[in-house]
Amino acid sequence: xxxxxxxxxxxxxxxxxxxxxxxxxxxxxxxxxxxxxxxxxxxxxxxxxxxxxxxxxxxxxxxxxxxxxxxxxxxxxxxxxxxxxxxxxxxxxxxxxxxxxxxxxxxxxxxxxxxxxxxxxxxxxxxxxxxxxxxxxxxxxxxxxxxxxxxxxxxxxxxxxxxxxxxxxxxxxxxxxxxxxxxxxxxxxxxxxxxxxxxxxxxxxxxxxxxxxxxxxxxxxxxxxxxxxxxxxxxxxxxxxxxxxxxxxxxxxxxxxxxxxxxxxxxxxxxxxxxxxxxxxxxxxxxxxxxxxxxxxxxxxxxxxxxxxxxxxxxxxxxxxxxxxxxxxxxxxxxxxx
Ligand code: NAI
Numbered sequence: 238x239x240x241x242x243x244x245x246x247x248x249x250x251x252x253x254x255x256x257x258x259x260x261x262x263x264x265x266x267x268x269x270x271x272x273x274x275x276x277x278x279x280x281x282x283x284x285x286x287x288x289x290x291x292x293x294x295x296x297x298x299x300x301x302x303x304x305x306x307x308x309x310x311x312x313x314x315x316x317x318x319x320x321x322x323x324x325x326x327x328x329x330x331x332x333x334x335x336x337x338x339x340x341x342x343x344x345x346x347x348x349x350x351x352x353x354x355x356x357x358x359x360x361x362x363x364x365x366x367x368x369x370x371x372x373x374x375x376x377x378x379x380x381x382x383x384x385x386x387x388x389x390x391x392x393x394x395x396x397x398x399x400x401x402x403x404x405x406x407x408x409x410x411x412x413x414x415x416x417x418x419x420x421x422x423x424x425x426x427x428x429x430x431x432x433x434x435x436x437x438x439x440x441x442x443x444x445x446x447x448x449x450x451x452x453x454x455x456x457x458x459x460x461x462x463x464x465x466x467x468x469x470x471x472x473x474x475x476x477x478x479x480x481x482x483x484x485x486x487x488x489x490x491x492x493x494x495x496x497x498x499x500x501x502x503x504x505x506x507x508x509x510x511x512x513x514x515x516x517x518x519x520x521x522x523x524x525x526x527x528x529x530x531x532x533x534x535x536x537x538x539x540x541x542x543x544x545x546x547x548x549x550x551x552x553x554x555x556x557x558x559x560x561x562x563x564x565x566x567x568x569x570x571x572x573x574x575x
Contacts, residue, residue: 263290263313264502267332267371269325269363270339271318272296272303274487275379275494279338282495284310288502295319295328296339325363329370333505336498337363340380342485343477349382349440350565356380357389357572364390368397375404375501375537379494383407383439384562387516387526388569396573403537406501407516409439409528410493411486415472416446419465424455435469435514436529436544437558438565444470445558449548462550504533517541524559526566 266283270276271294280294284307292314294304304318319328329335340356343349360380367376372394380386387407394400416433424431432452437445446469448457457465468475476486497513504511511533519527519541532540547555 263288264333264505265289265291265293265331266314266334266336266498266502267293267295267328267374269295269328269335269337270380272299273338274342274484275338275490277303278488278491279336279494280307280316281310282491283336283498284314284316285312286495286499286502287313288499288506289314291331292316293319293328293332295325297321322362325366326370329366329374332371332374334375334377334498334501335367335371336377336379336494338379338490338494339363342487343381343473344482344484345478347477349473350385350568352381353385353568353572356382356386357569360386360389361393361573364393365397368394368399372397372399373404375406375505377406377408377494377498377501379408379490381439382565383409383516384443384526384565385569385572388566389572391518391526392570392573401537402518403539405517406497406531406538407439407526407528408494408497409435409444409514409516410497411490412439412444412446412469412472413514414489414493414496416465416469419468419472420446420448420451423457423461423465426453433469434530434545436527437555438516438526438528438562440565441470441561442554443558443562443565445551445554446470447545447547447551449551450545459550466550466554500533501537504537504539505535507535512542522555522559524562524566527562 266289271280283289300318300320308316340359412435416435417431418428420433421428421431434447434450437443500511500513512530515531516528517538521527521529530542531538
């Protein structure tokens with residue numbers, strides 16, 4: 238016979254399950270890789286988000302530990318944990334938004350492309366699960382190299398017949414967050430007042446901040462432009478080196494992931510004028526994928542914005558970015574096709 242306390246706990250669990258099933262207002266969100274350096278603070282912040290009614294935490298290790306911990310927070314979302322491949326389908330079924338920070342991060346001396354061999358396979362498996370269990374969910378892909386993992390995900394969804402480019406979004410928000418911070422520092426402004434569009438991709442020279450389009454309008458000397466562009470492009474490496482072998486950006490990334498996920502959820506709710514930068518299927522350049530501002534709505538990235546006017550420095554940067562991006566995109570496509 239179960240003890241009283243066990244019975245108490247199971248009947249309470251049933252009530253919270255009822256609350257979840259009864260359609261508490263809000264969206265159902267899954268985090269894949271929820272026990273990781275990004276996953277844990279991301280799970281914590283999503284548990285606080287009032288737009289989330291159900292939060293599924295999936296990982297191949299420690300998912301139940303993180304779930305037990307987060308579930309004690311007295312916020313609205315009902316949290317459930319899922320451990321290992323056999324529970325992937327249950328983790329995904331019914332989800333409106335799936336956020337993927339699963340995979341290995343960089344160590345000093347590594348490029349994001351060095352992660353390809355491990356992370357490509359992880360992203361493929363997870364996206365096969367999405368195609369099967371929640372083909373209509375919006376996908377926020379964080380796992381690096383984003384320039385290749387987004388094309389991988391697209392190919393997996395195409396194969397499964399579920400691909401909708403509007404619902405597949407590579408997360409480049411951290412580049413924007415960094416750009417806002419560094420530009421605000423140079424201008425002596427509060428970063429909350431600054432908005433820097435960052436286009437291209439999410440790695441080295443493919444990260445292209447458009448300093449000529451900063452809001453509020455401002456100008457930079459050639460030295461400032463050079464300093465800011467380099468610092469924004471190498472912001473990730475700055476953190477990798479400071480962490481000295483223990484990982485890459487996790488806390489600022491979790492913040493950025495929530496900023497982006499929240500924008501996606503506001504779009505799903507039907508809010509007007511929700512605009513963020515994201516790496517998506519695109520006709521803005523001759524490349525099949527490119528990061529620009531997109532408008533988020535009920536169907537995902539409903540509108541992909543053009544680049545707008547570029548100055549000479551940015552036009553040169555764009556050509557460099559496109560060259561590297563073309564190879565990374567093709568590498569991702571080949572991984573599934575060949
Ligand atoms: P981490 O190693 O701390 O966590 C990764 C988690 O993924 C671990 O808990 C691991 O068990 C889990 N995992 C591994 N294989 C899995 C599978 N098959 N299914 C589900 N979960 C699995 O790494 P961290 O620091 O959280 O970084 C995660 C990824 O995010 C890396 O690829 C990193 O490069 C990327 N990243 C992306 C950024 C962006 O701006 N898009 C910024 C920073 C990191």
